[in-house]
Amino acid sequence: MPDSTPAVQHTGATPLLQTVGLTKRYGTLLANEAVDIDIWPQQIHALLGENGAGKSTLVKTVYGLIQPSEGEMRWQGEQMVLSGPSDARARGIGMVFQHFSLFDNLTVAENVALGLDGKESFKDMSARLEEVSRVYGLPLNPKREVWQLSVGERQRIEIVRALMQNPKFLILDEPTAVLTPQEADQLFIVLDRLKAEGCAILYISHKLAEVKRLCDTATILRDGKKVSTCNPKAETAASLARMMVGGEIGRVKAAANRQTNVPRLVVNDLTLAPDDLHGVRLQHVSFELRGGEILGIAGVAGNGQDELFAALSGERLAQDPDTVVIDGRAAGHLSITQRRKLGAAFVPEERLGHAAAPRMKLSENALLTGHAASGMVQHGFVNTAAMLKTVDRATEAFDVRKARRDPEAASLSGGNLQKFIVGREILRSPAVLVVSQPTWGVDAGAAAVIRQALLDLAASGAAVLVTSQDLDELTEITDRIAVMFHGHLSEPMATVDASREKLGLLMGGSTLEQKEAAHAAGA
Amino acid sequence: MGLIEAIILAVLAASTPLLLAATGELVTERAGVLNLGVEGMMIVGAACGFGGAWLSGSVIIGALCGIGAGVLMSLIFALMTLGLAVNQVATGLALTILGVGLSGLIGSRFVGEKISLAPHLYIPGLTDIPLVGRILFGEDAFVYLSLALVIGVWFFLYKTRTGLILRAAGDNHTSARALGYPVLRIRMFAVMFGGACAGLAGAYLPLAYTPFFIPGMTAGRGWIALALVVFASWLPGRLVIGAYLFGAVTILQLHAQGWGVGVPSQLMSALPYLATIIVLVLISRARTGGSTAPAALGTVFVPDR
Numbered sequence: 023m024p025d026s027t028p029a030v031q032h033t034g035a036t037p038l039l040q041t042v043g044l045t046k047r048y049g050t051l052l053a054n055e056a057v058d059i060d061i062w063p064q065q066i067h068a069l070l071g072e073n074g075a076g077k078s079t080l081v082k083t084v085y086g087l088i089q090p091s092e093g094e095m096r097w098q099g100e101q102m103v104l105s106g107p108s109d110a111r112a113r114g115i116g117m118v119f120q121h122f123s124l125f126d127n128l129t130v131a132e133n134v135a136l137g138l139d140g141k142e143s144f145k146d147m148s149a150r151l152e153e154v155s156r157v158y159g160l161p162l163n164p165k166r167e168v169w170q171l172s173v174g175e176r177q178r179i180e181i182v183r184a185l186m187q188n189p190k191f192l193i194l195d196e197p198t199a200v201l202t203p204q205e206a207d208q209l210f211i212v213l214d215r216l217k218a219e220g221c222a223i224l225y226i227s228h229k230l231a232e233v234k235r236l237c238d239t240a241t242i243l244r245d246g247k248k249v250s251t252c253n254p255k256a257e258t259a260a261s262l263a264r265m266m267v268g269g270e271i272g273r274v275k276a277a278a279n280r281q282t283n284v285p286r287l288v289v290n291d292l293t294l295a296p297d298d299l300h301g302v303r304l305q306h307v308s309f310e311l312r313g314g315e316i317l318g319i320a321g322v323a324g325n326g327q328d329e330l331f332a333a334l335s336g337e338r339l340a341q342d343p344d345t346v347v348i349d350g351r352a353a354g355h356l357s358i359t360q361r362r363k364l365g366a367a368f369v370p371e372e373r374l375g376h377a378a379a380p381r382m383k384l385s386e387n388a389l390l391t392g393h394a395a396s397g398m399v400q401h402g403f404v405n406t407a408a409m410l411k412t413v414d415r416a417t418e419a420f421d422v423r424k425a426r427r428d429p430e431a432a433s434l435s436g437g438n439l440q441k442f443i444v445g446r447e448i449l450r451s452p453a454v455l456v457v458s459q460p461t462w463g464v465d466a467g468a469a470a471v472i473r474q475a476l477l478d479l480a481a482s483g484a485a486v487l488v489t490s491q492d493l494d495e496l497t498e499i500t501d502r503i504a505v506m507f508h509g510h511l512s513e514p515m516a517t518v519d520a521s522r523e524k525l526g527l528l529m530g531g532s533t534l535e536q537k538e539a540a541h542a543a544g545a
Numbered sequence: 546m547g548l549i550e551a552i553i554l555a556v557l558a559a560s561t562p563l564l565l566a567a568t569g570e571l572v573t574e575r576a577g578v579l580n581l582g583v584e585g586m587m588i589v590g591a592a593c594g595f596g597g598a599w600l601s602g603s604v605i606i607g608a609l610c611g612i613g614a615g616v617l618m619s620l621i622f623a624l625m626t627l628g629l630a631v632n633q634v635a636t637g638l639a640l641t642i643l644g645v646g647l648s649g650l651i652g653s654r655f656v657g658e659k660i661s662l663a664p665h666l667y668i669p670g671l672t673d674i675p676l677v678g679r680i681l682f683g684e685d686a687f688v689y690l691s692l693a694l695v696i697g698v699w700f701f702l703y704k705t706r707t708g709l710i711l712r713a714a715g716d717n718h719t720s721a722r723a724l725g726y727p728v729l730r731i732r733m734f735a736v737m738f739g740g741a742c743a744g745l746a747g748a749y750l751p752l753a754y755t756p757f758f759i760p761g762m763t764a765g766r767g768w769i770a771l772a773l774v775v776f777a778s779w780l781p782g783r784l785v786i787g788a789y790l791f792g793a794v795t796i797l798q799l800h801a802q803g804w805g806v807g808v809p810s811q812l813m814s815a816l817p818y819l820a821t822i823i824v825l826v827l828i829s830r831a832r833t834g835g836s837t838a839p840a841a842l843g844t845v846f847v848p849d850r
Contacts, residue, residue, distance in 0.1 A: 086725070087723065087725075106725045107723070107724060107725035108725045111725075119723060122720070123717075123719070123720035123721075123723040123724055124717070124720060125712075125713050125716040125717050125720060125721075126716060126717065126840060127712075127716050127839070127840060128709075128712065128713060128716060132709055132713075135706070135709065136709065136710065136713050136721075136724055136726075137724055140706045144706075
């Protein structure tokens, strides 16, 4: 593919950072292969690619966390060898991690101090922290412990921590994945301001619309190699996606509306206390889900989605059996297995450790959820042939790619394991499917397969409940969307009426506050 | 000397080894390492401490031998769990079994020997004050050392940058590593500190508590020290309260037996251990907020390169 020159003027003759033939090898696997990237000051440079394309490896190398196997990096034209992140920070390279590098039981100020090199006193640092967070409009209370904070606030800590090092070059790894649209907009304002101040930014994201809007240059990686460097504003989202995947992505399409009027999953005024310190209380959650319908639950992570999943799946039991009704039967008091026997199926968010046992074979994992309601157990003995047949059917129907017929779950890539897990449940022809983050961390190809499978399942008359933080995904496949905030679930609205702004406000809790304000005024 | 005064003195003496061992384990656990081998490190510390003191005639050399033995034992643990990423629980249990056997071997030639105990502080005038003089100004050096150690550990953990980094390594080793901190090296030093404290706690028994060595003389104190760390919710201040509370239970049951309370003596002897279990149950039931276990406690960390 041609290497088109970015259409933006560069300030200065040499790039701020150059990688030349950067290669990183893990055994026989090439995580990065001869990657050349030029980063210029005053530019936001997007790094695009599917999962496993080598984006994380590349930025970890640039941040000094891992050493390259071959190739070199040049900083302002001179060769740069980084012994570790503190070396990178000393040169003015900052990083905001995708999985935050925060410490839950430490305070905001302590977390920031750990990201700095400790040359100033804790008191001076705290003062500067308040100064920076005020100047950039990123409010933070230095004395609070991190576990008490929302995801957006946590990210603010990461960003303020990076800003306090006065970075010349800032790396952001999927910063908007966990933010509401409004929070993302605030972040873009900060990034534009940094850019105007002369900072170079490397921006990793899966959200192509966002990249087109924000970034001046984009480099696309595929299988560890650079495919192209282009101007994202001159490309379409589809053309960028094509370069990332190396082919067309199948578009999901909904079948004709098969919605029935039979409620298959009903939740009545479900209130549930949190079962751990950092948990959320479910508050009067109610909704009705009919056969043939897909209901989406949007919301920032940690607003009660995990608790709702546990209450629906039977991992936690409700006080009152009538709070959860599956296919007309009160099920709030029933165990997971009893709920499966009623025709419900569940796909939790965590693939390894919750949905699948990592060190067990796929066939054994099929047995774990299928033992009660399929032919895999007869008179108390497991039927290995039937287990293997389930694996084969899931493999075929959902294009699960694996090295052997029946490997350990942990040996599959995230996308393939997710296809297997969703397939395992769908093959049981459930009446109700509750699925949490169906395509979290899954590449575009596998995500399309999974979304299509959910649509097809609904078309066959099942009720599907999808919890996701990806609004694009929910808009694409659901019929109605409700938003979870602080354990409350909003009234579901038709997906066609659910604008990003409307959802974003609900995700930030606006209407709840309005409701409370009205209540207070009335009292 | 009145009975109350005698009881308080005995309680302080019985509590000191618990406090020393628990302080070391608290630092180890704050760095994210669960070393269940405290009992083993203590008993080897007791054997080596007695041996050192008996051969040299010096309590100080005995204490140093105990500390050294504890550190060596903890290095075995560090090599296994940090170097080779072996499960910490299994390694800690194995360390205790090893320690019990090893101390019998080391201590066999000292059984039946006797040394003179560590001297008690005597400041003319102050120590002679009625009631409180002996208690405040008449203890052996280990009692003061253990209290100074707790204060030092508190200051280190909450007032120094190194202490902050240690707590960070115990809270989230992946983040600590991502920020460029040498998690394994931090943990190794924390484990060694734990070993030194456990060794000293073990040596305290023959050097300042009873002037002889008998196999198994730690009698489960290492396990109580482990429970104390949980009791204290990993906070140094609460550790002092916990250690003296358990010391008091140990001593009071002895006196209760002497007073002829109508309870079988075996049950009375089991009281400190029963108290440990009851307290652990109460804590886990009552936990609603505040400081909890270091989040990375007991997890194996292998950095990627």
